[in-house]
Amino acid sequence: MTLRELVASQRFCQGLSEGQCGELAACASERQFAPGEFLLRQHAPADTFYWVLEGQVKIRLALPGQGLVTLETLGPDEAVGWSWFAPPYRCQFDALATTPTRTLAFAAAPLRALMERDPTVGCAVLKVLVSTLSERVQSCRLQVLDVYAPPGGRR
Amino acid sequence: MSAPAEPTLPAPYRIVGRRQDSADVFTWTVEPLGEPALTFLPGQFNMLYAYGIGEVPVSISSAAAGEPLLHTIRAVGSVTRPMAALPVGTVIGRRGPYGSAWPLAEAEGGDLLIVAGGLGLAPLRPAILGALARRAQFGRLCLLYGTRGPADVLFADQLAAWRARGDLELRVTVDRATPDWTGEVGVVTRLIARADVDPARTTALVCGPEIMMRFAGEALLRRGVPATAIHLSLERNMKCAVGYCGHCQLGPHFICRDGPVLAWPRLAGLLDVAEL
Numbered sequence: 001m002t003l004r005e006l007v008a009s010q011r012f013c014q015g016l017s018e019g020q021c022g023e024l025a026a027c028a029s030e031r032q033f034a035p036g037e038f039l040l041r042q043h044a045p046a047d048t049f050y051w052v053l054e055g056q057v058k059i060r061l062a063l064p065g066q067g068l069v070t071l072e073t074l075g076p077d078e079a080v081g082w083s084w085f086a087p088p089y090r091c092q093f094d095a096l097a098t099t100p101t102r103t104l105a106f107a108a109a110p111l112r113a114l115m116e117r118d119p120t121v122g123c124a125v126l127k128v129l130v131s132t133l134s135e136r137v138q139s140c141r142l143q144v145l146d147v148y149a150p151p152g153g154r155r
Numbered sequence: 156m157s158a159p160a161e162p163t164l165p166a167p168y169r170i171v172g173r174r175q176d177s178a179d180v181f182t183w184t185v186e187p188l189g190e191p192a193l194t195f196l197p198g199q200f201n202m203l204y205a206y207g208i209g210e211v212p213v214s215i216s217s218a219a220a221g222e223p224l225l226h227t228i229r230a231v232g233s234v235t236r237p238m239a240a241l242p243v244g245t246v247i248g249r250r251g252p253y254g255s256a257w258p259l260a261e262a263e264g265g266d267l268l269i270v271a272g273g274l275g276l277a278p279l280r281p282a283i284l285g286a287l288a289r290r291a292q293f294g295r296l297c298l299l300y301g302t303r304g305p306a307d308v309l310f311a312d313q314l315a316a317w318r319a320r321g322d323l324e325l326r327v328t329v330d331r332a333t334p335d336w337t338g339e340v341g342v343v344t345r346l347i348a349r350a351d352v353d354p355a356r357t358t359a360l361v362c363g364p365e366i367m368m369r370f371a372g373e374a375l376l377r378r379g380v381p382a383t384a385i386h387l388s389l390e391r392n393m394k395c396a397v398g399y400c401g402h403c404q405l406g407p408h409f410i411c412r413d414g415p416v417l418a419w420p421r422l423a424g425l426l427d428v429a430e431l
Contacts, residue, residue, distance in 0.1 A: 058340065070332040072341035075349055098337065135345065138370070142342045143330045147364040148273035148303035150179060150231050 003028060007104060010051060012128040020121050023114055031105040033097035039080055040095040046083035047108045052076050055101025060094040079132045084108035162397045165204045165248025166190050173243050177307050180274060181239055182216065182227045185249065193224055196256030197281030198388060198416045202396045204248030205241060209234035212393040214278035215252065219285055227277035253396045255416040257282040258386060262358035263292040268350055270371045271300045272343050272363020276309050278388050279362050290322055297324040297350045301343025304331045324351055347374040354379030362388040369426040372419050385419035405431055
């Protein structure tokens with residue numbers, strides 16, 4: 001499978017033309033990560049948008065006094081990182097592979113330029129990003145609710 | 156499975172085993188004193204009576220056949236906390252079994268997706284064991300289990316054995332990871348999108364905190380599982396357990412009699428009403 005075919009087979013390319021998928025593929029490369037290898041580092045420039053094809057990635061945050069806390073794990077068909085889309089383009093969290101992980105890595109600057117130039121592509125990518133954000137906000141709310149805690153014992 | 160002729164009369168049972176599953180969850184093994192072994196269906200519950208303390212509904216967590224009767228209990232209230240302190244050998248009262256069961260027979264021929272949250276794994280355990288005992292009758296079998304943290308994972312040995320079988324997809328996630336946790340992190344509802352099942356031919360069994368079940372139901376619908384194939388097990392303030400007293404009413408349903416297992420269409424619109 002060529003890179004263009006691989007990109008075109010992802011769900012954010014549904015409804016896009018071959019030419020548009022080709023333009024998206026021009027921003028992309030396939031990248032693999034070994035367990036423990038970082039996709040994103042907190043505070044680093046957010047210059048890449050990763051789309052997981054295989055493997056598992058954990059999102060991690062350093063908390064003073066508590067060390068490194070894993071907030072969630074992500075898997076195939078999921079986006080890693082959205083800080084690349086909005087200024088100041090800085091990663092808010094660490095993202096690191098916990099198993100051998102294969103991704104599509106989109107260079108952020110040309111991807112943003114393509115989204116500005118072709119609103120159909122921009123809308124397709126944004127739909128996936130917004131649905132990702134919506135799912136994660138909902139999950140985060142459930143985590144904050146601490147639904148498994150004993151009544152009166154939530155903390 | 157019908158309730159006994161005198162449905163509110165407890166029969167004496169002896170606690171013959173006790174296992175501490177987590178900081179506040181324990182499992183009793185109980186045996187009847189003078190009555191035949193209980194027959195029940197996966198998903199049903201018993202009323203357990205600690206003499207002089209009180210009575211609570213507890214789901215049955217043992218296999219429908221081939222295991223002694225097991226009840227997994229969380230020490231959380233004015234009855235279950237003293238229950239946690241009862242020694243092996245204590246005689247308790249038991250009445251039941253009550254309520255509806257998981258629709259395992261209806262699910263045969265298709266995939267089975269089981270979504271458990273926290274202590275919700277206990278009432279699902281008999282269904283899982285029942286499905287594994289008739290493994291050839293099901294397509295893909297997937298168990299998604301979410302809990303608060305690694306220390307709260309129930310039936311860890313059992314989960315390891317199920318994972319080792321190779322014919323059940325098991326995914327365990329925690330809301331709050333510890334540094335040594337290497338599994339998945341996040342709410343269990345997010346795993347539904349990743350489960351390897353064919354939604355159109357899937358039956359989903361869901362048990363856990365009510366808010367988790369509501370979001371699980373919605374995620375299952377988004378995945379394409381038919382509403383009529385989504386079954387939830389609810390918990391309410393059951394007192395009589397036979398539909399007399401109405402304490403467990405949820406909208407038009409008495410959970411003790413019509414439930415605890417109810418299909419999604421009967422619950423839609425009820426799980427997000429604050430007054431219920």
